[in-house]
Amino acid sequence: MAIRLIRRLSTGTAPYFSLAVLLLVLAYLLSAATQDKSRLNDxxxxxxxxxxxxxxxxxxxxTRGLYRLYRDFRRKAAGSRLTLRLVSLFVLLIIGSTSIVYGFSVHFLQRGINSWFDVQVEQALNDSLELSRNAFGIRMRTLLRQTRMMAGVLSELPDSSLGNNLRELNRLSGALELSIWRTDGRIVVSSIDNPAIIVPDRPDDAIIRQIKQGEDYIGLDPKDDDLQLRAAVRIPAQSPLDEERLLHVLFPVNDQLSVLGKNVQDAYTDYKELSYLRQPLVTIFTLTLSLIVFLTVLASIWFAVWISQRIVAPLQALAEGTRAVASGNYNTQLTASGHDEIGFLVRSFNQMTQRLTQARNASQRSHRLLEQQTSYLTTVLGSLSSGVITIDKDLYLRTANMASSSILGVNLQQRLESSLDTLGRLNDNLQTFILLIKNHTLEARGWEQQLEFNQSKGRQTLMLHGTPLPGESGWVVIFDDITALIQAQRHAAWGEVARRLAHEIKNPLTPIQLSAERLQHKYVSLVPADQADTLNKLTETIVQQVEAMKEMVNEFSDYARSPTLQLEWLAVGDLLRDVLTLYQSNPAHQFTLLNSPENLQVQVDRNRFRQVLHNLLKNAIEASEEAGMAVDIVISYHAVRYQHRRWLEITVNDQGPGFPEEMINKLFEPYATTKTRGTGLGLAIVKKIIEEHGGDVWAENLGDEGAGIIIRLPLEDA
Structure with missing residues (x-):
């Protein structure tokens, strides 16, 4: 409780209130001690x-204020350095000026007190006092002789006439009071000039004892605020038997003489008192002055700290407000106090933050509108199948939609703000793409050009359109992957050619075959024996070639026709095993099926898909045999995820010589073949059937381990 009470009294306004009360009490006591020097010691x-x-x-x-100032300075708080400089300046001024004033004050104090006790002043007071004493002595001796004369006159009068004679003497002498007293203190008769006084003033016992000893008395006695002379003499006795009596007389003192005498006496008394207290006074006044000066210095330093903090407080608020504005808080408002320059600065700061807030709000509205427009444009561009990119005048990529990344095979969204040269170093195809754009940016007009790439899955064809942005700020480039379109056009053209060839060739093949067979049956018996073998060979050659021609025509028909797919859900593993069963009759041929851990099912046309597998296996066997290599074919299938979808991927790998590099991008085109015999339509038919199922197929070399064909079909759970 005590500690809590001390803390409460040492914080808040309690110390300041207590200090103010104590200073008022101290000021009152100093004023009282100054006005009444007799109370100074007390x-x-x-x-x-x-x-x-x-x-x-x-x-x-x-100490508390200086500690806070030191703490702020150590923390490098805003305004602490300025506050410290102001306090230091004020303290130097206070200590310097107060030291000078204190030094002169002590000097003048000591000289002033010493001047009170000057020798001439003391001699003058002594002379004045001696002069007043001599003046009163002459007056007192005169009145004492007069009193003795009145006592002699009264001693000769009878008691019965004392009263009248006493009044007459009182009138003649100008005394205030005349009275005759016995030595035992009893009054005999009295005469009082003042009717307001009824009882005469009795002489005290000391005076009576002095009279009994035979000595007369004369003295100066104070009476209220005035002075009066008191005289007492023995009245001579007429006979030894008479009782001893004394005449007691009170004489008035002249008012002016009384005032002057009293003033001299008071001044002399005060002077002696001060003379006695001379060194203590110097010490007391010096200590009091030192205490007041020390109080003044401390109060001035505390006030310097307080006023410095008050001066710097608006600047600290401005600094904090500036930091808040710098951090993005534009709603900061400071409290404006006063109409001075700092107040004007605070109001200007508030106006600035208001304008910044308005500007920020306008900017945010514009930014939101821009974001909405950007989102709208991004949505539109994202929904396009065409690739769209923008580049600035310094050839830096600014925007790119998802289709552009998909077409180019590079995530351009992660490479925005990159230079075209940096992008060109990612791969050779992108380098070709970038060089084409850079060449056309030298022209200040729109352009259009077709570009072809060699991809692992085949040749890719792009159609590019470039348009300059307004103000020569850059270019927008739109490009489409027209590979599928060109292939479709090519397939359509080749299909039309195949259909016409099949129609034109197939019609005469049957009569040719029938004619050859008829010639053989009709004329083989008519010719000589040595020529019969020749005729049989010739007719068999014609029949064989006609059969080959029919097979080629059938392939043309298969490539040209587009039958309706009969889709059904099939287990991929079972379908592959069924097809491989047909090829296991030859022990020299090795087939390996790598099963997927999943039971995958795919929706395909059974007959068309079996045709695909037959074509791939037949090509792999023939390629290995023509190269004189062992037939070792590995078939695998598994599920993959590509472009946020699940796909079935079937791989057919052989141990053959692989594909020539110049043919790998043309393998799936009609009449493209590396075999010595064949029409070159097998892989073209494979690609056509796979694309009819919504899939894709491509070829790749496996280095020294042969080649592979990869089929990718959309996979849906049955």
């Missing part, structure tokens, strides 16, 4: 104690 300890308490409070407040 009040000195109290004044010094209150001053020490004020010093402690000021030291605590000052």
């Amino acid at each position: 009040l000195f300890l109290l004044i010094f104690g209150i001053g020490v308490i004020c010093l402690i409070l000021l030291a605590v407040l000052l």
Whole structure:
């Protein structure tokens, strides 16, 4: 509880309120001690104690303020350095000026107090006092002789006439009071000039004892605020038997003489008192001055810290506001206080932040609108099947849609803001693409050009269109993959050729075959024996060639026709095993089927897909045999994920010589073949059937391990 109470009293406004009360009490006590020097000794300890308490409070407040200033300086808080410089400047000014004033004050204080006790002043006071004493002595001796004369006159009068004679003497002498007293203190008769006084003033016992000892009395006695002379003499006795009596007289003192005498006496008393307190006064006043100066210095330093913080506070608020604005908080508003330059600066800062807020809001609205337009444009571009890219005038890629990445086989979205030269180093095809664009950017007009790439799956054909952006700020390039279109056109053309060839060739083949067979049956018996063998050979050759021609025509027909697919769900493994069963009759041929761990099913036309497998296996066997190599064919199938879809991938690999590099991009075109015999339509028919199923097929060399054909079909769970 005590610690909590001390903390509460040492924080907030309690220390300042307590200090203010103590300073007011100290000021009051100093004023009282200054006005009444006799109370200085009594009040000195109290004044010094209150001053020490004020010093402690000021030291605590000052220490707390300086600690906060040091803490802010160590933390490098905003405005702490400026506050420290202001406080240092104020402290130097305060200590310098206060030291000068304190030095001169102590010097003048000591000289002033010493001047009070000048020898001439003290001699003048002594002379004045001696002069007043001599003046009163002459007056007192005169009145004492007069009193003795009145006592002699009264001693000769009878008691019955004392009253009248006493009044007459009172009138003649100008005394205030005349009275006759016995030595035992009893009054005999009195005469009082003032009717307001009824009872005469009794002489005290000391005066009576002095009279009894035979000595007369004369003295100066204060009476209220005035002075009066008191005289007492023995009245001579007429006979030894008479009782001793004394005459007691009160004489007035002249008012002016009384005032002057009293002033001289008071001044002399004060001077002696001050003279006695001379060194203590110097010490007390010096200590009091030192205490007040120390209080003033501490209070001034504390005020310097406080006023410096008050001066720097708006600047600190401005610094914090500036940091907030720099961090993006444009809603920062400062409290404007006063109408000085700092207040004007704060109001200007608030106006600036308001304008920044308005500008930010406008910018955000524009940005949201731009984002909406960009999102709209991105959605539109993303839905296009054509590739769209934009490049700036410095040939840096700015935008690219998903189709452009898909067509080029490079994720352009991850390479935005890259230079075209950097992109060109990714692969050779992209380098060709970039060089074409760079060549056309030298022209300030639109352009269009077809470009072909050699891909692992075959030749890829692109159609590019370039258009300059307004203000010569760059180019927009639109390109389409027209490979499928060209292939479709080519297939359509070749299909038409095959259909016509099949129609034109197939019609005369049957009569030719029949004629040859008829010639053989009719004339073989009519010719000599040595010529019969020749006739049989010739007619068999004609029949064999006609059969070959029929087979070629059938292939033409198969390539030209587009029958409706009879799709059904088939287990891929079972279908492959059924086809391979037909080729296992030859022990020299090795077939290996690598089964997938999944039970994959695909929707295909059974007969058309079996034709595909037969063509691939037949080509692989013939290629190995023509090269004089062992027939070792490996077939595998598995599921893959490509472009966010599941696909069935079937691979047929052989151990043959592989495909010539110049033919690998033309293998699936009609009449393209590397065999010594054949029409070159086998792989073309394979590609046509696979594409009818929505799939893709391509060839690749396996280095020294032969070649492979890869089929990829869309895979759906049955």
